[in-house]
Amino acid sequence: xxxxxxxxxxxxxxxxxxxxxxxxxxxxxxxxxxxxxxxxxxxxxxxxxxxxxxxxxxxxxxxxxxxxxxxxxxxxxxxxxxxxxxxxxxxxxxxxxxxxxxxxxxxxxxxxxxxxxxxxxxxxxxxxxxxxxxxxxxxxxxxxxxxxxxxxxxxxxxxxxxxxxxxxxxxxxxxxxxxxxxxxxxxxxxxxxxxxxxxxxxxxxxxxxxxxxxxxxxxxxxxxxxxxxxxxxxxxxxxxxxxxxxxxxxxxxxxxxxxxxxxxxxxxxxxxxxxxxx
Amino acid sequence: xxxxxxxxxxxxxxxxxxxxxxxxxxxxxxxxxxxxxxxxxxxxxxxxxxxxxxxxxxxxxxxxxx
Numbered sequence: 001x002x003x004x005x006x007x008x009x010x011x012x013x014x015x016x017x018x019x020x021x022x023x024x025x026x027x028x029x030x031x032x033x034x035x036x037x038x039x040x041x042x043x044x045x046x047x048x049x050x051x052x053x054x055x056x057x058x059x060x061x062x063x064x065x066x067x068x069x070x071x072x073x074x075x076x077x078x079x080x081x082x083x084x085x086x087x088x089x090x091x092x093x094x095x096x097x098x099x100x101x102x103x104x105x106x107x108x109x110x111x112x113x114x115x116x117x118x119x120x121x122x123x124x125x126x127x128x129x130x131x132x133x134x135x136x137x138x139x140x141x142x143x144x145x146x147x148x149x150x151x152x153x154x155x156x157x158x159x160x161x162x163x164x165x166x167x168x169x170x171x172x173x174x175x176x177x178x179x180x181x182x183x184x185x186x187x188x189x190x191x192x193x194x195x196x197x198x199x200x201x202x203x204x205x206x207x208x209x210x211x212x213x214x215x216x217x218x219x220x221x222x223x224x225x226x227x228x229x230x231x232x233x234x235x236x237x238x239x240x241x242x243x244x245x246x247x248x249x250x251x252x253x254x255x256x257x258x259x260x261x262x263x264x265x266x267x268x269x270x271x272x273x274x275x276x277x278x
Numbered sequence: 279x280x281x282x283x284x285x286x287x288x289x290x291x292x293x294x295x296x297x298x299x300x301x302x303x304x305x306x307x308x309x310x311x312x313x314x315x316x317x318x319x320x321x322x323x324x325x326x327x328x329x330x331x332x333x334x335x336x337x338x339x340x341x342x343x344x
Contacts, residue, residue: 071334074341085334092331099324100310209327213320 002231005044006238012179012258017115020173021269024112039217046211047236052204055243079153089157090164090202097168105171118174119266126259129183142252149191152198159188192250285339292332299325
């Protein structure tokens, strides 16, 4: 479960959707209605957030330092300072929507049908993002096409807020946080690789914050904490490898393969669940 | 002048957010929560973040007057 979550969290394929769908299809003994299920998932997310902190440790030092410098000065003078403020602006909509919509969205978590359905929607979104992106691309090779677009630091504050708000969609099982934020970054004019970097940086405080707040609930619920922590470590390792792979892939790669995968996996999941074939 | 007023307004908003965060943290405030008793740390953290954002925005507004 840890490996599954860590590997699927950063790929634009919805880790939550897979975490709800796969145990149901494989008849794993997870009770998705159990009060400890969500805190368990959050603990796995903490593993992912730790992996992202390790991967971007140098950048996070610059971002945190830039945040305090710019906040005190009241001006942004460097790319790190601008990126810090962009991340703050992008994090707020997700945090507000997450806190106030969470209880309503939780009620959807327990249904693998819902997860499979939204997985199809997620796939269509990925394909849609690339269709829109292709209309703005010029040049022959992928390198030429990508070179026309910007770095994460150049995204507008309005776009950062919109991309941040898109993160709230990921509370729906089946909708990928990284998918919608990478797609949002593409629409805002970022290169694929930079959209992925902005997505990963934006995800870190939200995942970390949600994880730390949920942690006491996990320890209250009387679960095997050591096993869960081991799963979180595995999740972190898988997430680190996934992030390295994706950053390399998005130098010239697109969201299309993940879109088709989500549509296929979602439809297959719906069929298997509906006909009771699994 | 306009930026000074904005900076003061944002500073006051930040203080209001801190108070709301404290009220959620001690369990006094129960508005827009899923349970009706006990502290609500998620809400408290959210309003603390909003307070930080307000103070940062106030700092940026203040610097425009200089």
